[in-house]
Amino acid sequence: MAVFHARPGQVGYGYPIGILCAEWHIPFIPGDLNNAYTFDFPVRYLTVPGASGAGILRGTDFEPLFIEAAQQLEREGVRAITSNCGFMACYQRSVAAKVDVPVFMSSLLQVPMLTSMLGASRKLGVLVANGSGITDRLLTGTGITDLSRVVFQGLDHQPHFNEVVIQELGALDEDRLREEVVATSVDLLNRDPSVGAFLFECSDLPPYAEAVHRATGLPVFDWAGFIRYVHNAVVPTTYHGIV
Numbered sequence: 446m447a448v449f450h451a452r453p454g455q456v457g458y459g460y461p462i463g464i465l466c467a468e469w470h471i472p473f474i475p476g477d478l479n480n481a482y483t484f485d486f487p488v489r490y491l492t493v494p495g496a497s498g499a500g501i502l503r504g505t506d507f508e509p510l511f512i513e514a515a516q517q518l519e520r521e522g523v524r525a526i527t528s529n530c531g532f533m534a535c536y537q538r539s540v541a542a543k544v545d546v547p548v549f550m551s552s553l554l555q556v557p558m559l560t561s562m563l564g565a566s567r568k569l570g571v572l573v574a575n576g577s578g579i580t581d582r583l584l585t586g587t588g589i590t591d592l593s594r595v596v597f598q599g600l601d602h603q604p605h606f607n608e609v610v611i612q613e614l615g616a617l618d619e620d621r622l623r624e625e626v627v628a629t630s631v632d633l634l635n636r637d638p639s640v641g642a643f644l645f646e647c648s649d650l651p652p653y654a655e656a657v658h659r660a661t662g663l664p665v666f667d668w669a670g671f672i673r674y675v676h677n678a679v680v681p682t683t684y685h686g687i688v
Contacts, residue, residue, distance in 0.1 A: 452520065452521065452522065455521055455522075457489075458522065459487055460487045460488060460489035460521070460522070460523050461486060461487065461523065461524045461525065461676055461679055461680045462484075462486070462487075462488050462489070462523060462524070462525055462526075462527065462672060462675070462676055462679075463488075463489040463491060463515075463518035463519075463521070463523035463525070463526045463527070464478060464479070464488055464489065464490050464491065464526075464527050464528060464529055465491055465493055465511055465514050465515060465518070465526065465527070465528040465529070465533070465550075466479065466490055466491060466492045466493060466528070466529045467493060467496045467497060467498045467500075467501050467507075467528070467529060467530050467533070468492060468493075468494070468495075468496060468497050468498060469498040469529070469613060470498075470613040470614075470615050471498075471609060471610065471613060471615070471617065471649065472615070472616070472617045473649070474617065474619060474652055475652065476651045476652030476653075476669065477648060477649050477651065477652060478527075478529050478648035478649075478651070478668055478669060478672070479529055479648065483651070483669055484669070484672065484673070484676075486676055486680070488672075489518060489521065489523055491514055491517065491518055493507070493510050493511060493514045494510075495507070495510055496510050496511065498530060498610075498613065499611075499613065501530045501532050501533060502530070502532055502574060502575045502578055502611070503578075504532075504535070504578065504580060504582075506535075507536075508535075508536050508539050508540075511528075511533065511536045511539075511540055511550075512536075512539060512540055512543045515540045515543065515544050515548065516543060516544060518544075519544045519545065519546055523546065524546055524547075524679035524680065525546055525547040525548070525549070525675050525676070525678075525679050526540070526544065526546060526547070526548045526549075526550075527548075527549050527550065527668075527671075527672055527675070528550045528551070528648075529648045530551075530574075530647075530648060531551040531552045531553050531573065531574070531646035531647060531648065531668070532551070532574070532575070532578055532583060532646075533550040533551055534550055534551035534553050534554070534583050534586035534587045535580075535582050535583055535586050536550055536586070537549075537550040537551060537554070537586035537587065538585075538586055546679075547675060547678075547679065549671065549675060550586070551586065551587055551646070552644065552645065552646050552647075552648070552666075552667065552668035552671055553571070553583070553587040553589065553644075553646055554587050554588065554671075555644060555666055555671055556569060556571065556587060556588075556589050556595060556644065557587075557588050557589060557590075559642060559644055559666060560591070560594045560595065562642075563594070563641045563642060564641070566639060567594070567639055567640070567641030567642070568594045568595065568596050568637060568639045568640050568641065569594060569595050569596070569640070569641070569642055569643075569644055570596050570598060570630070570633050570634065570637070570640040570642070570643045570644070571595060571596065571597050571598065571643070571644045571645075571646060572598055572599075572600055572626070572629060572630065572633075572643065572644070572645050572646060572647065572650065573597055573598070573599055573600070573646040573647065574599070574600060574601065574606075574610050574611070574646065574647040574649075575599055575601050575611070576597065576598065576599020576600075576601055576602070577599065577601075578599075579597050596633065596637055596640060598629060598633045600625065600626065600629055600647070603625035603626075603628075603629060604625075605618060605621040605622055605625055606622060606625050606626070609622060609649070610647065610649060619652070622653065623652075623653045623656050626650060626653040626656070626657060627653065627656050627657055627660045630643060630657045630660065630661055631660055631661060634661050634663070640663070641663065641664075642663050642664040642665070642666065643657060643661070643663055643664070643665045643666065644665075644666045644667070645665070645666070645667040645668065646668075647668075648668050650667060650668075651667040651668060651669040651670070654667050
């Protein structure tokens, strides 16, 4: 029989995935990373005080805050650590260097894998929250070295997305936001028919993946699916059945 030991001050156990959360004023609907109903396993949400979502999108440096918070999650026993904004890729290497569990601070870490999955003539369309925020530091954190097959498209030009995510006005019309995400995806595909798949950087976008898939017929990869992928690695599935 296994012997378990209490961690001082800890009142909850059994969280395989820890999510480092910048401070946002957004209603997180099911499918969003910050809605617990998105996952069928426990997730430990940890707010990082002082790290604003707006600051993350502008490139403000909150690195020490995220390192400290990641170390707290590791002490609490999580088996992998992620975040709630893809622009936290800037902290990927520094956070991963300070803990001993897998770290995936951004959905953008999938880019090298997804471009490898597509044929050499196909590109990956990447929808991001802030089109002007794709910096060298961000790309370095994600391991993206070849931009020839990656097409970034910001959503900040869309009125309602701008209200919800950039301005953080505190209200979200799901139908309006879905229409804007679909319209942006279709427009990107019309401008560049070589796009063979989509990736959503933003943690607020997974609820709209199905609609984009239906509108374009293309595979859509998002952050929620990435978290499930990592979860299956750190909490392996037990298979049952007969042969």
